[in-house]
Amino acid sequence: MNIFRGRYQHSLDDKGRVAIPQKFRESLDGPEKGGGSLVITVEPDECLVVYPESAWRELEEKVGALPQMNEDLKTYLRFTIGWATDVQPDRQGRILIPQPLRDFAHLERDVWFVGLLNKFEIWNGDRLAQLTGKERIQSVSAALSGLF
Incomplete structure (x- = not known):
């Protein structure tokens, strides 16, 4: 099972490549625990979300079992599935983030x-800071307090 936790800062190179943090590479699918296909897509918060292929397949199966005529589901599919892009880490554990995805998430040098x-x-660091400020965290923590 893939488990990703923590927060790490890395830099995009001039070609749009970025190294996946070592701790995350250790959790990836693949023969050497660092390989395996990934799927990158967009989130409404203007960030990118990256799934190992196995987790992405699970999501596709769940979504595929839902009533496809539902208008909200169609919107979700157009957004999430429509932007989805397969990527493969190179030997250095880097992935190439396509330009349209970098533009959507406002990714610059430091991510x-x-x-x-x-x-x-x-994430773009400035956008992440806006959404994870102390007041926002307190509000969300209070709203979710009954779940834990």
């Missing part, structure tokens, strides 16, 4: 990786 258990996100 942040944030682990979310079975997937991880890639």
Whole structure:
């Protein structure tokens, strides 16, 4: 099972490649625990979300079993599945983030990786800071307090 946790800062190179944090590479599918296909797509918060292929397949199966005529589901599919792009880490553990995805997430030189258990996100640092301020965290923690 893939488990991603923690927060790491890395830099995009001039070609749009970025090294996946070592701790995340250790959780990836593949023969050498660092390989394996990944799927990158967009999130409404203007970040990217990266799934190991096995986690992405699970999501596709769940979504595929839902009533496809539902208008909200169609919108979700157009957004999430429509932007999905397969990538393969190179031998250095880098992935190439296509330009349209970099533009969508406002990714510049420094980016942040944030682990979310079975997937991880890639953020522009300024956008991440806006959404994870103390007041926002307190509000969300209070709203979710009954779940834990």
